[in-house]
Amino acid sequence: MSDFIVEHLTKSVGDKTVFRDISFIIHDFDRIGIIGVNGTGKTTLLDVISGRLGFDGDVSPFSAKNGYKIAYLTQEPEFDDEKTILDTVLSSDLREMTLIKTYETLMANYDEANQDKLEKVMAEMDSLDAWAIESEVKTVLTKLGLEDLSQKVGDLSGGLRRRVQLAQVLLNDADLLLLDEPTNHLDIDTIAWLTNYLKTSKKTVLFITHDRYFLDNVATRIFELANSQLTEYQGNYQDYVR
Structure with a gap:
């Protein structure tokens, strides 16, 4: 306990x-x-x-x-405005989160030249059973209406910034x-x-x-x-x- x-x-x-x-x-x-x-x-x-x-x-x-x-959803989110939604939401230093962030980035900008790297990331995700976490990440982002994960948080409206912070807190360990x-x-x-x-x-x-x-x-x-x-x-x- x-x-x-x-x-x-x-x-x-x-x-x-x-x-x-x-x-x-x-x-x-x-x-x-x-x-x-x-x-x-x-x-x-x-x-x-x-x-x-x-x-x-x-x-x-x-x-x-x-x-x-402890993770805290505050009234006024404080972010590094130069970071993307993806980097902000998956800010945990858990290895699984780092892998998911890399996987999502590679998939969003797919290039055959990165196929070997993608396969290595997927293999490590398999070994850590990180796919359940990846599925939860996808669900939370989708339900909160956060679709373009490459957007910088500094370019978002106040309402979307709050949703980014909510996703960040919910997905924290x-x-x-x-x-x-x-x-x-x-x-x-x-x-x-x-x-x-x-x-x-x-x-x-x-x-x-x-x-x-x-x-x-x-x-x-x-x-x-x-x-x-x-x-x-x-x-x-x-x-x-x-």
């Missing part, structure tokens, strides 16, 4: 205490929705967990297995996905696909959303932030309301 444990987390911003001595555990395959009125610190909590922001005190409130990885408003810039069909993907792909997810349909259908637990405290509820949003 690879639980992510938070004990006695306190965070102040200026003269405001956003959280005071909050504790919780994120288990494998949890899908936890964070709710609370604006200004209660939902995004701040994700920022602190991800390491983008610090915490109060000298003792880390976080404990997890060695090498525990992280232990925990932090998603801040993942349904922004998505149409109804894509939201339905994302809902099903998160429910069936055994991802561990902590997310913020104003989309009640998404919250109801994805969350298995609810964290409510109010008055610098965190209260946990089992079940989805309807269970929380009851």
